[in-house]
Amino acid sequence: MSAAHLERGAAFALFACALMVLMPAGLGAANMSTAQANHTAAARGFNVAWVAALFAGAWLLLTALAAWRVETWAPALAAPAHGARYCAAFALAAWLLGRARIAQGLLVAGAVATFAAHGLEALLLRAEFVDYLIGAAWRVLGWRVSQGLAEGALLAIGVMDVAAAALLLALFGWRKRRGPAAIALLGWMTFWGFFTAAARIVDMGWGNLPEAMIRVANGAVPLTLLLHWRGIRQSESEPRNEPRNDPRNDR
Amino acid sequence: MKRHANILVAVLVLAGAAAVGVLTGPTGLSDERQANPDPLPETVLEGTTPAQWRLVWTTDPAHEATVGWTTAEAAKTNAVFFDTEPRQGALDKYRHQQAATATGRYSARKPALHYASVELKKLRPGTTYWFVMVSDESVSREFHFITAPEGDAEFKFLYGGDSRSYREPRREMNRRLRALFTQDPEILALVHGGDYVEDGDKLEQWVEWLTDHELTVTAQGRMLPIVPARGNHEADSVIFDEVFHNPGGKGLNYYATRLGSEFLLVNLNTEISAGGDQAAFLETTLKNHTTVRWQCANYHRPAYPAVKKPGSALKYWVPVFERYDLDVALESDGHTYKRTCAIRGGKPDATGVTYIGEGGLGVRQRTPDPERWYFEGGKVGSSNHVQKVTVRKDKLLVETIAENGKQLDTWEAKPRPTRRD
Known part of the structure; x- marks a missing residue:
């Protein structure tokens, strides 16, 4: 069996994963508490979404490790650069299994890994990123940017990405992590994650849409954290009338 | 019990989907390989013996x-x-x-x-x-x-890339290069498209490559000059520059080679920014040589690949190639052999640029995708190979030759009418 066969097999399996996550057990779980979701799904006999998410995460992790193995430029950064992708899938599996705290930790780990790795790649002046800047400046603004200027901008972006990763890590370990600073940081990371994913389309046109889609997690993971933390913050500010019914919940 | 049944259902669905994918996948192409049992003596690395x-x-x-x-x-x-x-x-x-x-x-x-x-x-x-x-x-x-000729000369050279990872096939291909070089004294040099070794930072792999490279010398002692380009497996390796003496400048490795007065070869580096200083160099070089009859480019990651996704050459260099009517772009990296149709503006056009190569100097061959639009009227396959390029006043001939000496493909170009003022 060739690598092409394996990849095609995995592609079909991933499509199946997407369908299974969207099945009533997976989709429905998004609108109810974890305990309710587990109960309802089990009752329906459809609780397969977490298996699908686990498989997707395992495959994405495997491809990240393969990238580490075959990448010839800064190979140590290849696996963490993919962190948001596989951590998002693993976080979904954990959440569907009612492990919200683990899910949150995985999301933070994924965002930190991706931003830190991309930041370090920028600081090392990855040629591909230099060309993204030159190409985007020309295509969007009509500006001819010199290589020197693009490299200068890339250094600034690298510092920014590493700082964002470090701040998120620090905030996660801080008791008052759901304050306005955390929300602002996650807002920035969300914007930047989606923006850099979309840059693949700006760079090479709509034919590069799959390249952008596979990087959606770079923005979606901080967005999920932002919504989660903001939701918790809002609920904490409201008076509680009822006791919590799920001890595993992160609130 | 029910939980286990659910997991089983999920696993079966995934396995079924994967099986459908695997069973409907493309079939592989054969990898012809012929062993040459004639080893040549190699220089023992000891003391200060060169x-x-x-x-x-x-x-x-x-x-x-x-x-x-x-x-x-x-x-x-x-x-x-x-x-x-x-x-x-x-x-x-x-x-x-x-x-x-x-x-x-x-x-x-x-x-x-x-x-x-x-x-x-x-x-x-x-x-x-x-x-x-x-x-x-x-x-x-x-x-x-x-040395290379001067004036409007006729000559030949060899082109190939990807000689990494598998030593015996590489040695076999080096013997093929030597045989071609011996049979045809018109051959001047080997233009290498990069990926000499698996890991450009590992000297032990370079030692093997360099030892195997000795096999290209003819029995009469004629040495085959090499025109090197950097591949992705050399990445930012310093050893590449030490082996080849900083071709085109340390870490930059892009330069133009002039063979006679009517042949220009632009060697580019796909491992550094393609759109910055290098794109400017390419533009300037081609602009300054518009009257040179034959113009080729040599670089590693392809713009029109047979296996992988296009490299940055597609965006930054192809428009320049087309603007100045490049004749042939020599590409490596894919581990197949290929020849595209003539391409201009992202579609077939008889006035366009032809892309030849993809790398087979002794590397395990991959399965190319012959359904890609640019192989309509071209050729693609899976076999270790080398391209012999014949430069004449009235034509440019590229022959793709397998490791067993069999001819896999030929392609011919006529001088472009746009070349002369």
């Missing part, structure tokens, strides 16, 4: 060449003694000698080996030079090479 020699051409091979070699121990003096007559290694009879331009220990913790590079300048075009490499008291056997 070994693992290479002759590098860069910008002006009619007048310049760099001779490089490796020694096990550091020598106090390194030099090349050379002449236009054979001197059988009698040092006092050579009319010229040139001390090493660069020496040092290779940038690797182990093995502890040393390089020497000697730039030969002010050579005469189309002339045979006989030479020996001397490190302290150790003298190599006598070799010779022929």
Whole structure:
């Protein structure tokens, strides 16, 4: 069996994963508490979404490790650069299994890994990123940017990405992590994650849409954290009338 | 119990979907390989004996060449003694000698080996030079090479890339190069498209590659000059520059090679920014040579790949190629052989640029995708190979030759009417 066969097999399996996550057990779980979701799904006999998410995460992790193995430029950064992708899938599996705290930790780990790795790649002046800047400046603004200027901008972006990763890590370990600073940081990371994913389309046109889609997690993971933390913050500010019914919940 | 049944259902669905994908996948192509059981003696790497020699051409091979070699121990003096007559290694009879331009220990913790590079300048075009490499008291056997011609000359050269990872197929291909070089003295050099070794930072792999490269020397001692490009497996390797003496500048590795007055080869580096200084260099070079009859480019990651996704060449270099009517772009990296149709503006166009190569100097071949639109009217397949390029006044002929000597493909171009003012 060739690598092409394996990849095609995995592609079909991933499509199946997407369908299974969207099945009533997976989709429905998004609108109810974890305990309710587990109960309802089990009752329906459809609780397969977490298996699908686990498989997707395992495959994405495997491809990240393969990238580490075959990448010839800064190979140590290849696996963490993919962190948001596989951590998002693993976080979904954990959440569907009612492990919200683990899910949150995985999301933070994924965002930190991706931003830190991309930041370090920028600081090392990855040629591909230099060309993204030159190409985007020309295509969007009509500006001819010199290589020197693009490299200068890339250094600034690298510092920014590493700082964002470090701040998120620090905030996660801080008791008052759901304050306005955390929300602002996650807002920035969300914007930047989606923006850099979309840059693949700006760079090479709509034919590069799959390249952008596979990087959606770079923005979606901080967005999920932002919504989660903001939701918790809002609920904490409201008076509680009822006791919590799920001890595993992160609130 | 029910939970286990659910998991089983999920696993079965996933396995079924994967099986559908696998079973509907493309079938592989055969990998023809013929063993050549005739080993050639290789130079033993010991003391200051010059070994693992290479002759590098860069910008002006009619007048310049760099001779490089490796020694096990550091020598106090390194030099090349050379002449236009054979001197059988009698040092006092050579009319010229040139001390090493660069020496040092290779940038690797182990093995502890040393390089020497000697730039030969002010050579005469189309002339045979006989030479020996001397490190302290150790003298190599006598070799010779022929400088590139001047004027509107006709000649041939070999093109290939990807000689990494698998030693025996690489040695087999080097024997094929030697056979072609021996049979056809019109061949001037080997243009290499990059990926010499699996990991460009590992000297032990370079040691093997350089040892195997000795197989390209003919029985009469004619050395095959190499015009090197950097591949992704060399990435930012310092050893690449130590082996090939910084072709095109240390870490930059892009330069234009002139063979005669009517052939231009632009060697590019796909491992650094394609859209910055390098794109400007390409534009300037082609702009300054619009009247040169034949124009080719050599680089590693393809713009029109047979296996992978397009590299940055597609966005930054292809428009320049088309603007200046490049004849052929030589590409590697895919581990297949390929020839596209002529392409202009992202579609077939008889006035466009043809992309040939993809790499097969002894690397395990992959399964190409023959359904890609640019192979309509072209050719693609899976076999180790080398391209022989024949440069004539009235045509440019590219033959793809397998490791067993079988011809896999031929392609011919006529001079472009746009070339002359």
